[in-house]
Amino acid sequence: MSLANEATARVTRRLPGLWTILFVALGLTILVSLGIGRFGVPVDHVAGILAAQILPIEPFWKPVEERVVELIRMPRIIIAGLAGAGLAVAGSALQGVFRNPLVGPQIIGVSSGAAFGGAFAILVSESQILLIGAAFGFGMLAMVVVYTISRQQGRASILMLVLAGIVTSAFFSALVSVTKFVADPDDKLPAIVFWLMGSFASASYEKVWLIGIPVVIGSILVYLMRFQINVLSLGDEEAQSLGLKVERTRWIVLIAVALISAAVVAAAGIVGWVGLVIPHFARMLTGPDHKVLIPAAALIGAIYLIHVDNVARASIAAEIPVGIITALLGAPVFAYLLRRAANKGWSSE
Amino acid sequence: MKSVFMAAVGAFAAFAASAEPITIVDQRDRTVTLDGEAERVVTIPIPAASMFIAVDGGTDRLVGMHQLSKTAIKGRILQRFYPDALAIPSNITGKGFSFVPNVEELLALEPDLVFQWGHLNDDIIDPLVNAGLNVALIKIGTEEFTRKWLTIMGAVTGKSEKAQAMIDWRDAVMAEVRAATADIADDERPRTLYFMNYLSKLRVAGGRSYNNFYIDLAGGKNVAAELGMFAEVGVEQIIAWDPEVILLNGFEAKLSPQDVYDNELLADVSAVKNRRVYKMPLGGYRWDPPNQESPLTWLWLSMILHPDKFDWGMSERIDRNYQFIYGQGVTAEDIQNILRFDMNADAANYDIFNDG
Numbered sequence: 001m002s003l004a005n006e007a008t009a010r011v012t013r014r015l016p017g018l019w020t021i022l023f024v025a026l027g028l029t030i031l032v033s034l035g036i037g038r039f040g041v042p043v044d045h046v047a048g049i050l051a052a053q054i055l056p057i058e059p060f061w062k063p064v065e066e067r068v069v070e071l072i073r074m075p076r077i078i079i080a081g082l083a084g085a086g087l088a089v090a091g092s093a094l095q096g097v098f099r100n101p102l103v104g105p106q107i108i109g110v111s112s113g114a115a116f117g118g119a120f121a122i123l124v125s126e127s128q129i130l131l132i133g134a135a136f137g138f139g140m141l142a143m144v145v146v147y148t149i150s151r152q153q154g155r156a157s158i159l160m161l162v163l164a165g166i167v168t169s170a171f172f173s174a175l176v177s178v179t180k181f182v183a184d185p186d187d188k189l190p191a192i193v194f195w196l197m198g199s200f201a202s203a204s205y206e207k208v209w210l211i212g213i214p215v216v217i218g219s220i221l222v223y224l225m226r227f228q229i230n231v232l233s234l235g236d237e238e239a240q241s242l243g244l245k246v247e248r249t250r251w252i253v254l255i256a257v258a259l260i261s262a263a264v265v266a267a268a269g270i271v272g273w274v275g276l277v278i279p280h281f282a283r284m285l286t287g288p289d290h291k292v293l294i295p296a297a298a299l300i301g302a303i304y305l306i307h308v309d310n311v312a313r314a315s316i317a318a319e320i321p322v323g324i325i326t327a328l329l330g331a332p333v334f335a336y337l338l339r340r341a342a343n344k345g346w347s348s349e
Numbered sequence: 350m351k352s353v354f355m356a357a358v359g360a361f362a363a364f365a366a367s368a369e370p371i372t373i374v375d376q377r378d379r380t381v382t383l384d385g386e387a388e389r390v391v392t393i394p395i396p397a398a399s400m401f402i403a404v405d406g407g408t409d410r411l412v413g414m415h416q417l418s419k420t421a422i423k424g425r426i427l428q429r430f431y432p433d434a435l436a437i438p439s440n441i442t443g444k445g446f447s448f449v450p451n452v453e454e455l456l457a458l459e460p461d462l463v464f465q466w467g468h469l470n471d472d473i474i475d476p477l478v479n480a481g482l483n484v485a486l487i488k489i490g491t492e493e494f495t496r497k498w499l500t501i502m503g504a505v506t507g508k509s510e511k512a513q514a515m516i517d518w519r520d521a522v523m524a525e526v527r528a529a530t531a532d533i534a535d536d537e538r539p540r541t542l543y544f545m546n547y548l549s550k551l552r553v554a555g556g557r558s559y560n561n562f563y564i565d566l567a568g569g570k571n572v573a574a575e576l577g578m579f580a581e582v583g584v585e586q587i588i589a590w591d592p593e594v595i596l597l598n599g600f601e602a603k604l605s606p607q608d609v610y611d612n613e614l615l616a617d618v619s620a621v622k623n624r625r626v627y628k629m630p631l632g633g634y635r636w637d638p639p640n641q642e643s644p645l646t647w648l649w650l651s652m653i654l655h656p657d658k659f660d661w662g663m664s665e666r667i668d669r670n671y672q673f674i675y676g677q678g679v680t681a682e683d684i685q686n687i688l689r690f691d692m693n694a695d696a697a698n699y700d701i702f703n704d705g
Contacts, residue, residue, distance in 0.1 A: 039589040064588065064617035067613075067614070072585050190549040317582060319551075319582055
């Protein structure tokens with residue numbers, strides 16, 4: 001314990017610098033991203049358009065440039081940032097409560113559950129609220145199933161958890177295929193396929209609210225639970241002996257994670273690897289204390305996914321699906337982090 | 350050379366009595382031999398059904414088609430020309446844009462020839478071949494490919510003369526349009542964009558698509574020519590291209606120019622400002638992919654792109670060529686339906702088609 005305390009103290013001394021760097025990086029990321037795109041908008045015009053939001057500036061830019069920056073790029077950047085932050089927070093929380101570096105929203109089944117919920121909602125109605133509600137409900141259900149399967153004699157082993165996740169994901173993927181099979185090929189099927197593929201291309205301010213509210217609520221909930229997650233990450237018995245209601249804590253965190261994941265899936269489809277890789281990266285910077293880990297992961301996740309989306313939308317004329325890039329970057333980086341941090345921050349069971 | 354050979358084969362087939370074996374070479378260079386004229390034909394590629402009906406001049410010998418072939422017939426003009434077409438089974442493939450054959454359903458139809466796509470993967474072909482069926486493989490992409498469909502269909506039905514006449518018509522109209530548009534300078538060619546999908550995602554036709562061929566032929570330039578066949582793009586890319594004319598596909602039945610006009614993100618695009626967004630017509634088949642009526646697509650599009658330069662008398666052309674293709678003429682109301690006046694009437698210059 002003394003070693004861990006010492007590490008935490010060292011990190012705490014570095015913190016003001018860390019926060020400054022992360023916030024400046026996020027601000028710069030947003031500014032730079034507003035200037036990137038297939039439609040050329042000079043940097044001074046972007047700055048002017050932004051400044052005009054609060055200052056009375058005579059427009060020296062074209063109306064079309066204002067539209068591109070305000071109506072196309074801005075909501076897309078906000079959604080990418082929210083999704084990145086949300087997935088990173090969800091991943092950090094899951095890895096904490098399960099004491100398991102291999103857990104992410106995708107592995108634990110919540111993403112495929114949410115995907116089925118959303119596909120089913122598209123099949124039976126056109127309501128966006130129902131879509132996010134069903135995505136949340138089935139995401140939650142999938143997680144409950146994984147959790148139930150993996151528990152043996154009151155505890156969940158890492159192996160069982162991962163295996164249960166694979167089983168549950170496979171089952172819900174099959175249900176998604178059933179949905180696609182019965183969908184009307186002229187009408188519902190293209191909508192479902194498009195939604196499942198996941199892209200920020202259809203971003204709008206409406207969607208900012210749709211994803212923003214659940215992600216913010218879920219993230220705040222996780223942050224409020226930061227001390228309990230810390231205690232849980234010591235192990236169930238230790239947590240119980242310290243007076244923590246283990247089951248209740250775990251459930252609250254799981255509900256928050258399902259809420260975040262469902263919102264991200266609803267807005268952008270399944271974006272893999274972010275919730276797995278970013279928490280690891282953040283943990284290397286901050287150490288295992290969730291009080292600093294969670295906000296740091298959120299900021300890094302936002303920065304990361306905004307940049308990934310910049311590549312997706314601006315590198316070539318055609319849109320590149322975001323999930324392809326996150327997987328191409330995420331898998332090797334994760335393998336590297338896993339090797340490096342094999343015995344740091346995580347006790348092997 | 351090959352098409353000359355094919356035509357020769359076709360001419361021979363037409364000449365021979367129907368009991369004589371017919372040999373064709375399909376678009377994967379496979380040789381297919383039939384005992385005589387094909388009497389029970391199944392078409393799996395979507396545009397092939399109406400083309401086969403057109404070549405054969407009826408539906409008697411078509412015993413199965415793709416589900417999406419039938420949706421282009423139902424409620425449209427082909428249903429009136431050939432009411433029996435709706436009774437032809439269309440449960441021979443998976444749902445939607447699936448070309449995976451349901452072999453047992455197919456065998457139950459006892460076809461002596463099955464048309465199937467040759468450019469996708471062999472998994473949709475092998476089950477048919479292994480079941481002992483005669484399979485003719487066809488490919489999509491260029492105008493040249495489409496002509497071979499006609500040649501093959503003519504050969505197997507003993508209607509090579511009709512098929513050749515349909516090819517000659519394509520040649521004649523292509524030469525006519527090309528002569529008219531060849532001299533149009535690059536900066537006078539309207540920047541044109543074709544949406545293969547719009548409602549669920551923005552997917553456009555690139556430089557290797559058939560759409561690119563006829564946009565170019567009709568005197569436009571495809572703004573998405575740098576892309577391959579079909580590709581998904583972002584809204585911003587469309588604003589950057591700033592197309593002057595936008596063409597909407599016929600597959601998304603509910604898609605209308607109004608959907609594009611109502612999209613505030615596209616408000617600055619020239620085609621939207623000048624109301625030059627058009628739904629592709631739907632006659633005996635959807636006019637956007639290659640089909641038996643493609644020359645009418647070329648003429649229509651050249652008038653859309655250059656309303657001040659060209660007037661081919663579309664009503665008369667449609668009527669005359671429908672007589673030729675289907676043996677039946679059309680009314681002024683039919684023409685309005687085919688040219689999608691229900692969606693296009695308010696678009697810029699569309700009254701040039703009101704020449705009935």
